[in-house]
Amino acid sequence: MSRERKYAMIIDTRRCVGCSACVFACKTENQVPEGFCRDWVVSITKGSFPNLSLVNRSERCQHCEDAPCVSNCPTEASHYQGDGTVQIDRDLCTGCKACMAACPYDARYIHPDGFADKCSFCSHRIKAGLATTACTQVCPTSALKLVDLNSNDGQAEALLRGREVKIDKPHAGTKPKLLWLL
Amino acid sequence: MIETVTNKLNPQVLPHLQVWGWEVPVYLFCGGLAAGLLVISSGILITRNEANFSYTVRLSALLSPIVLSVGMFALFLDLAYKTHVWRFYTAFVPTSPMSWGSWLLMLFYPLAILQAVLLYEKQLESVGALKGLIGFFRPWKKLLAFVNVHIGSGIGVYTGILLATFYARPLWSNSVLGLVFLLSGMSSATALMLWMAPEEKKRFYSLVDMYLLSLEAFAITVLIIGGVTGSENSHLAMMNLITGNFAPWFWTVSLLGGILVPLSLETLETMGKVRFSPITPALVLVGGLSLRFILVFAGQANPTFF
Numbered sequence: 001m002s003r004e005r006k007y008a009m010i011i012d013t014r015r016c017v018g019c020s021a022c023v024f025a026c027k028t029e030n031q032v033p034e035g036f037c038r039d040w041v042v043s044i045t046k047g048s049f050p051n052l053s054l055v056n057r058s059e060r061c062q063h064c065e066d067a068p069c070v071s072n073c074p075t076e077a078s079h080y081q082g083d084g085t086v087q088i089d090r091d092l093c094t095g096c097k098a099c100m101a102a103c104p105y106d107a108r109y110i111h112p113d114g115f116a117d118k119c120s121f122c123s124h125r126i127k128a129g130l131a132t133t134a135c136t137q138v139c140p141t142s143a144l145k146l147v148d149l150n151s152n153d154g155q156a157e158a159l160l161r162g163r164e165v166k167i168d169k170p171h172a173g174t175k176p177k178l179l180w181l182l
Numbered sequence: 183m184i185e186t187v188t189n190k191l192n193p194q195v196l197p198h199l200q201v202w203g204w205e206v207p208v209y210l211f212c213g214g215l216a217a218g219l220l221v222i223s224s225g226i227l228i229t230r231n232e233a234n235f236s237y238t239v240r241l242s243a244l245l246s247p248i249v250l251s252v253g254m255f256a257l258f259l260d261l262a263y264k265t266h267v268w269r270f271y272t273a274f275v276p277t278s279p280m281s282w283g284s285w286l287l288m289l290f291y292p293l294a295i296l297q298a299v300l301l302y303e304k305q306l307e308s309v310g311a312l313k314g315l316i317g318f319f320r321p322w323k324k325l326l327a328f329v330n331v332h333i334g335s336g337i338g339v340y341t342g343i344l345l346a347t348f349y350a351r352p353l354w355s356n357s358v359l360g361l362v363f364l365l366s367g368m369s370s371a372t373a374l375m376l377w378m379a380p381e382e383k384k385r386f387y388s389l390v391d392m393y394l395l396s397l398e399a400f401a402i403t404v405l406i407i408g409g410v411t412g413s414e415n416s417h418l419a420m421m422n423l424i425t426g427n428f429a430p431w432f433w434t435v436s437l438l439g440g441i442l443v444p445l446s447l448e449t450l451e452t453m454g455k456v457r458f459s460p461i462t463p464a465l466v467l468v469g470g471l472s473l474r475f476i477l478v479f480a481g482q483a484n485p486t487f488f
Contacts, residue, residue, distance in 0.1 A: 100201045
C-alpha cells in the first residue's frame with residue numbers, strides 16, 4: 001500500500017534575507033496576473049532604536065489540515081488533494097468569494113478570469129515528480145524547504161531539530177502547514 | 183515580469199482585493215425582506231380569517247419572491263465566475279452555509295410562488311393551467327403557510343449565519359447575527375406592509391413592527407455586548423464598529439434613524455397622537471439596508487483576525 005504524502009513548508013527566518021525571489025519565481029512559474037501574488041514577504045521590525053530586530057517571513061497559503069476555505073466552499077471547488085495540500089478546481093469555482101472571507105490568512109484572491117486562486121505548493125511540479133516548488137528552488141539562501149511530513153527520509157526532523165517553531169494564528173484551529181523556524 | 187511589489191497585498195493596500203462589495207449587502211437585505219414578507223403573510227394566513235384580508239397580505243405574498251429575485255440578481259452580479267452559477271447545484275456541502283442557502287432558496291421559490299397563486303386564486307382561476315393546481319392545493323393552504331413560516335425564518339436566519347460562520351472575520355463571527363438579520367428582515371417586511379396597508383389596517387402592522395423593532399434593538403444590544411466582552415479579536419472588531427469610521431453611520435442611520443425614531447413614531451401613531459406617515463416605514467427600510475452595508479463593510483475592515 002502506498003504511503004500518503006503530507007506536504008508542508010519549513011521556512012527558516014534566520015536564513016531569509018527578504019530578497020523576494022520566492023515571489024518573483026512564483027509569479028513567473030504560475031503566471032500570476034499583475035497586481036496579485038500567491039506568496040509575499042512580510043518584514044517585521046521589533047524593539048526600539050538602537051536595539052532593533054528584524055524578521056523576514058515568506059508567506060503563502062498554509063494548506064491547513066482543517067481548512068475553513070474547504071468547509072465553506074459551497075461547490076467543493078476548494079478541496080483537500082490527499083497529499084496534504086489544499087487545491088482549487090477552477091471548473092467548480094463560481095467566484096463567490098466564501099473561501100476568501102473564510103481564510104484567516106488572507107491567502108486568496110480572485111483571478112481576473114473569475115476563479116479563486118492561491119498557492120498550490122506548485123502541485124503541477126509535485127505531480128511531475130520534482131518535489132520542489134518554484135519558490136523553494138529559487139531561494140538563494142535555502143530558507144524555504146518543501147517537506148513531506150509523512151516521509152521517513154528524516155529531512156523534516158533534521159530541519160526542525162533544536163529549533164523553535166512558529167505557526168501562524170494557531171488559535172484559528174486550522175492546523176496550518178507552514179512552519180517558521182525562529 | 184515588470185512588477186516589483188512583493189509585500190503582503192490586502193484590501194487595505196489594494197481595495198480591489200476586498201471580498202464583497204455592494205452586491206452582497208443588497209442581497210442580504212432583499213433576502214431578509216423577502217423572508218420577512220413570507221413569514222408575516224404566512225403568519226396572518228394561519229391565524230386570521232381570509233375573508234377579512236386586505237390587499238396587503240396578498241401583495242406581500244406576491245412581492246416576496248420578486249424581492250428575493252432582486253437580491254439574487256445582485257448576488258449573481260457579485261459572482262466572479264458568472265457562467266459557473268449552476269455549480270451551486272452540483273454539490274451539497276453540509277459545512278457551507280452558502281450551500282445550505284442555495285438549496286433552501288430552491289424550496290423557497292416554489293412554495294412562496296404557490297402561496298401567492300393560492301392567495302390570488304380568484305384572479306388566476308380562469309387561467310387553465312393553474313385551475314387544477316389551485317384546486318389541488320386549496321385544502322392545504324394553511325399547512326403550506328405553516329411550512330412557509332419555517333422556510334422564511336430559515337432564509338432570514340441564513341442571511342446572518344452566512345456571515346457568522348466566517349470566524350476569520352471576528353465582527354461577523356457572532357451567532358446572534360442570525361437573529362439580528364432575521365428580526366431586521368421581519369421588521370423591514372412589516373414596515374413595507376404598514377406602508378402598503380389601507381388606513382384601517384395600519385394600526386395592526388404598526389403594533390407588530392413596534393414589537394419586532396424592540397426585539398431587534400435587544401438583539402443588536404446582545405450582539406454589541408457579545409463582541410465587546412469577547413476575545414481580543416471580537417473586542418477590537420466590535421470597538422471598530424461602534425467607535426471607528428463606521429460608528430457615525432451605525433449609530434445614527436441604523437440604530438437611531440432605523441430603529442429608535444421609527445419605534446417612537448409608531449408609538450405615537452398607534453396612540454393616535456399623530457397621523458400614520460410613510461416616513462416611518464421608509465426609515466425602517468433605510469435602517470435595515472444600512473445595517474447590512476455597515477456590517478458587511480466593517481466586517482472586512484481592520485482589525486481582521488490576528
